[in-house]
Amino acid sequence: MSTPIPQPPTIPFMGNATALDRDVPHHSFTLLAKTYGEIYQLDLVGRKLICVSSYALSNEVSDEKRFQKRVVGALQEVRNLVGDGLFTAQPEEPNWGIAHRLLMPAFGTLAVKGMMEEMRDIANQLLLKWERFGPDAMIDPSEDFTRVALDTIAYCSMSHRLNSFYTEQQPEFTVAMGDFLSESGLRARRPRVLQAVMRGATVKYEADIKLMKKLADRIVATRKAHPIPKHDLLDTMLNSRDPKTGQAMTEQSISENLLTFLIAGHETSSGMMTFMVYYLLKHPEKMRKLRAEIDEVLGERLIQYDDFGKLPYLIAVMRETLRLSSTVPVRAVTSLEDTTIGGGKYAIKKGDTITIQAWQMQRDPAVWGDDAEEFEPERMLDGKFEALPPNAWQPFGFGARACIGRAFAWQEVCLVMGSVIQKFDLSFVDPSYTLQIKQTLTVKPADMRIRAAPRTSGT
Numbered sequence: 471m472s473t474p475i476p477q478p479p480t481i482p483f484m485g486n487a488t489a490l491d492r493d494v495p496h497h498s499f500t501l502l503a504k505t506y507g508e509i510y511q512l513d514l515v516g517r518k519l520i521c522v523s524s525y526a527l528s529n530e531v532s533d534e535k536r537f538q539k540r541v542v543g544a545l546q547e548v549r550n551l552v553g554d555g556l557f558t559a560q561p562e563e564p565n566w567g568i569a570h571r572l573l574m575p576a577f578g579t580l581a582v583k584g585m586m587e588e589m590r591d592i593a594n595q596l597l598l599k600w601e602r603f604g605p606d607a608m609i610d611p612s613e614d615f616t617r618v619a620l621d622t623i624a625y626c627s628m629s630h631r632l633n634s635f636y637t638e639q640q641p642e643f644t645v646a647m648g649d650f651l652s653e654s655g656l657r658a659r660r661p662r663v664l665q666a667v668m669r670g671a672t673v674k675y676e677a678d679i680k681l682m683k684k685l686a687d688r689i690v691a692t693r694k695a696h697p698i699p700k701h702d703l704l705d706t707m708l709n710s711r712d713p714k715t716g717q718a719m720t721e722q723s724i725s726e727n728l729l730t731f732l733i734a735g736h737e738t739s740s741g742m743m744t745f746m747v748y749y750l751l752k753h754p755e756k757m758r759k760l761r762a763e764i765d766e767v768l769g770e771r772l773i774q775y776d777d778f779g780k781l782p783y784l785i786a787v788m789r790e791t792l793r794l795s796s797t798v799p800v801r802a803v804t805s806l807e808d809t810t811i812g813g814g815k816y817a818i819k820k821g822d823t824i825t826i827q828a829w830q831m832q833r834d835p836a837v838w839g840d841d842a843e844e845f846e847p848e849r850m851l852d853g854k855f856e857a858l859p860p861n862a863w864q865p866f867g868f869g870a871r872a873c874i875g876r877a878f879a880w881q882e883v884c885l886v887m888g889s890v891i892q893k894f895d896l897s898f899v900d901p902s903y904t905l906q907i908k909q910t911l912t913v914k915p916a917d918m919r920i921r922a923a924p925r926t927s928g929t
């Protein structure tokens with residue numbers, strides 16, 4: 471006999487929609503997990519959503535033979551811009567397979583290694599800015615890491631310079647993308663009748679989409695007309711064929727995937743770097759340990775690709791940051807059959823949507839012990855990390871639909887954060903700052919301000 475899945479009390483017409491915080495639904499999911507435990511379900515204006523928070527259940531629904539990614543909610547709205555691009559394609563859409571097979575090698579470790587100097591070009595812009603602004607400047611790390619991440623992905627994928635570091639405000643394109651992502655989230659949670667009267671928001675939403683599409687289409691068209699002797703991702707998409715079907719990507723699909731990289735490749739990495747600064751500043755002894763490792767390996771010379779393998783504590787800090795604060799906080803799958811999970815305990819219907827709550831799952835004491843809530847990079851050192859149970863650390867998703875940009879993000883964060891810690895003494899402007907969250911498609915720290923004092927040698 472299965473047990474009913476707990477559900478908070480519903481309100482007529484609204485179901486549980488009012489249980490979710492308008493601006494930061496992430497807070498509500500945390501609260502609901504505290505109240506209802508490893509599993510609960512919500513009725514979101516006619517749509518049933520099952521949420522799992524424990525490691526055991528998350529691991530079970532990470533079985534691709536039984537469950538498959540489903541694009542729902544905010545991600546469904548993001549399709550308004552990027553259609554069936556890699557991130558937002560439904561599993562049955564053929565463009566996913568074509569783009570996936572064609573792009574996997576282009577995002578492989580070796581290919582990404584070849585992007586090192588382009589990544590450095592952009593990273594240097596951040597380092598120079600902080601150095602020149604000096605120790606008294608008040609820095610919004612989230613903004614500057616967004617500049618780094620977005621400029622890096624644009625430069626590496628399509629050799630286009632967004633030049634975000636050369637304007638005081640974020641460039642028009644960045645603003646349009648941020649607003650588009652926030653509004654996509656809001657649209658997903660708005661009842662239809664309300665959406666219909668949101669005229670102003672819709673006009674702005676459509677204008678943002680148009681602006682971004684125009685840039686991507688222009689970049690593709692320009693490259694087609696004027697090829698350059700460079701093998702970036704755009705070149706791969708224009709000139710390779712899917713090894714399985716022999717098909718080329720259509721121009722529309724190329725443009726939608728370029729925008730996909732920009733979306734998927736900037737908030738995720740920039741949020742991760744901002745969380746990393748937060749955790750290191752909250753734990754000065756971990757910062758000292760990381761600093762000592764970097765000083766010993768690098769001294770004052772430039773960080774190189776080969777150094778990443780010699781900085782195990784840096785890697786552990788990165789892993790631990792993503793465990794506690796996955797910037798993609800939820801993933802959705804659907805069941806391929808009527809089934810049960812939890813050893814027969816909970817009945818699941820074919821087609822039910824289940825979300826994996828990464829923040830809860832990656833703090834499950836059953837895996838991480840009593841100090842699961844603590845920032846403890848030591849538990850992520852090589853050896854221990856490999857010995858974790860399957861899917862216990864899953865900030866990049868899983869299976870066929872796992873993150874294609876993982877090697878890219880890893881290299882970028884190693885380079886940027888390794889250099890930042892090497893060159894600056896960071897501090898909070900307000901030492902009593904506690905973590906606030908901003909949510910769009912991803913989550914990141916909000917309202918955090920830091921200072922970055924260039925280190926004089928020997929400190």
Ligand code: MNH
Pocket residue numbers: 539556557558570623730731734735736738739742796797798801802864865866867868870871872873874875876878879
């Ligand atoms: Mn990324 C998919 C997290 C950096 C491009 N990414 C995913 C998924 C997660 C994820 C989780 C799976 C989502 C789902 O199941 O619905 N991604 C991250 C994190 C970082 C990240 C935590 C950085 C830190 N991602 C990047 C970068 C790029 C990128 C950088 C691009 C250059 N990610 C993608 C794409 C997909 C994806 C594309 C979709 C892959 C697919 O479905 O085939």
